[in-house]
Amino acid sequence: CHQALFCKATLFDRLGLYNEDYFIVSDYEWLLKAFFDKNIAIRYCNFIFTNYSLNGFSYDKKNVFLVKKERNSVVQANYSQYERAICWFLYKQMRAPLRNKNFRNLCLKIFGLNR
Numbered sequence: 001c002h003q004a005l006f007c008k009a010t011l012f013d014r015l016g017l018y019n020e021d022y023f024i025v026s027d028y029e030w031l032l033k034a035f036f037d038k039n040i041a042i043r044y045c046n047f048i049f050t051n052y053s054l055n056g057f058s059y060d061k062k063n064v065f066l067v068k069k070e071r072n073s074v075v076q077a078n079y080s081q082y083e084r085a086i087c088w089f090l091y092k093q094m095r096a097p098l099r100n101k102n103f104r105n106l107c108l109k110i111f112g113l114n115r
Helices: 010-015 026-036 061-078 081-093 103-110
Strands: none
Touching: 010 026, 026 061, 061 081
């Protein structure tokens, strides 16, 4: 979840805006672009900035198939097999990867990604 994501406006100039072709996961696609860009610094802050409800569209059980379909579409269209493995792991771990400062660099090193 990224309810407390802070970034410089110039990052949108660099990565582009959210892809509104995706009804649910346009934010997910954008965040993956930022994650795989080695020139973007990502920092985890151990502080609660916001509380949110899990009653939204993407958490509704009747929409699970659509969420998974869109998420898979993003990953299949934009990433290699190795990168897809990282995306799957990130999805399963949710917030945990950013808590480890070296997680992204480790993933990039293990999978030899040069983005």
